[in-house]
Amino acid sequence: MSAPLVRTQHGAILGVDWRAEKGAVPGRVPATDVMPGDGIRLANAAPTVLWVEHVQVVRVCVRTAGGAEIVIERAPGDLVEVVEIGRFEPEVRDGR
16 A cells, blocks of 8 residues: 655645554644645535645635635644545546
């Protein structure tokens, strides 16, 4: 079995998903550990993370099932519930 990868929405590989290797996801992780392709719990939905930016706060841009893009801010130590990883993997994107 190959290690899970973190990819951008366009399929570019960002690296190995070390969180999955350690068994940290799915589950609650610090906002600084959220990555593109994650499905996170937001109200009663689980939108897909498009990008993450670390400044004084952690900015997470998500896309809802309806196509809306929303930027949320969290303090670095806030916990975010990751419900799914790897949504940008080719077999997930293409429905295989």
